[in-house]
Amino acid sequence: MTFNKKALLPLVAAVSLAVASPLALAKTFKMALGDAAGGTQYELGSKFADLLKEKTDGKAAVDLFPNSQLGTEQDTVNNAAIGLLDFSVVAINNVTPFSPSVGLLTMPYVIQSADEAKLLTQGKVGQQLVENTIRDAGVRIIGWAYSGFRVLTNSKRPVKSPEDLKGLVIRVPRNEIMISSYQAWGVNPTPMAWSETFTGLQQGVVDGQDNPYITIHAMKFDEVQKYVTNIRYIFSLEPLIISESVFQQQSPEMQQAILAASKEATEHSFNYLQATEQKIRDELAAKGMVFTDPANGEKEWMEKVTTAVWPKYYASIGGKEKLDAALEVLGR
Template sequence: MVFWALIGTQIAVAKTFKMAIGDAAGGTQWELGTKFRDLMTESSQGKVNIELFPNGQLGNEQDTVNNAAIGLLDFSILAINNVTPFSPTVGLLTMPYLIQSTEEAVELTQGKTGQELTENTIRDAGVRIIGWAYSGFRVLTNSKKPVRSPEDLKGLVIRVPRNEIMIASYQAWGVNPTPMAWSETFTGLQQGVVDGQDNPYITVHAMQFNEVQKYVTNLRYIFSLEPLVISESIFQQQPQELKNMIVDAGKKASEHSVMFLLEKEHQIRRALEQKGMVFYEPADGERIWKEQVVKSVWPKFYSSIGGREQVDKALHVLGR
């Protein structure tokens, strides 16, 4: 246990925290983590240092939730779907086609809905969400053929996280996806164990999936959100001054993440095109994709996310 000494409003004992990052350096998780680190260093006048460990160096993303919950890890940035097994109500944010834009993602995470989900995650998982990385929509990539309709998925083996909502979405499109840990995904694609996966442009670029994938389908079924969490037990050990710094840095880093996405997403798509990836739009404006999952997937998960009223409340917040 670390004890802090305070002199006036100055932190008198230097402290280094460890932060796990699921993705490789260069993606939105890394951008959020480095911005948070820099803000904490500045506000503490150099007394607080955050060591970043990207690319799953401290374990897979679900392991980092466990380790943070029991106080063995300070911070983690990870995909929201890897928090869902520990705090099912955050699965609301992975309901297919609920979020339709970056603005809607910000509205849900930064408003009352996001605060409620944060409180639930403290209660259920023992971690506190203090920031968000906004990565954009999870586009589908594969190494075999162009995909424009759900029928085109036939014959493809698609990797998904171990997330029941995402698994059910692909099943609604007529295929049985393969759940696979994030740390195994590149190798799985490289060796042909799986043919495809879905992630935002920024993640595809950061993970260099262009080396093992060719075709991109611009799906908009899930907006990729990656929370920055802190161990609740470690958070509560800190003096109020440091708690305030952490919360403030998380908010500012989240705002930075939004701007990073808006500035970089189109540039990164162009870079992927230059590296040989070929892009396709879903047929019929994605209508069939959407109808199939909203009809069959939403009702199946109402109970796990706190009831249909939670979806209705989110849609009301979004003006839909």
């Protein structure tokens, strides 16, 4: 048998290119999303997918699995930690059990505007939390969805003060800081998985919950909730995480593309919130939701949690000095 060397040259060149170029072979990643399509999680994830495809000349694709198709948000953090899942976008409170110092960002009334949320997550405070999460949880935060303040909704009556909460059964995530906040307001909330929340509200197992306007709209909570209280106790942040083991398996070029895409997607998420939040609130009002502002500028709500909740969690977030440093960054 004889070989035609000229005929083999194109094949050899193609193989050499594949070996030489880390982005030459196609790669499809999986990304889990807790929320349905239409929310900020999906907006961040889909933008990231588009950008990564663009930056790798189509060699990298991301398949999105919204609405908890791949498990609860905490399941997806765990699966990413052990390398069974590539990416996930989750509420920050679902990262906290794996890396407690991230709980700094769920301390009530620390963040009081979208600009403050951006300042903390994209500055030195955020970078330290990224490093802690790699160390503690085996996942890397590479981007952020900015979802707005978690407003309170319920199906029973308008709520202006903590006193008005009495008798209401409020769903919260399995997050100790959020549970403690409601306890400081005088009620014992009901921890419930996100995937069970709509059904719980629909069947009357719980009367209310709290989430940003965009999430309320995406999850169609207006179908099972009527009253909204515009509390601003937690600004909802939803980090985009990648399995650290998966990240380290990528070539330097792919890592760079992932980080660049996530940075641009984060900026897009912030702009998306600014452009859509009021419009979505107006749509919820048109669907029959009734809005109430808390009495006295939320003073009573704030005083109860800052005195009862903050000290209780100093140790878990790394010490009171960590909170003080964050407040200093925010000019308070």
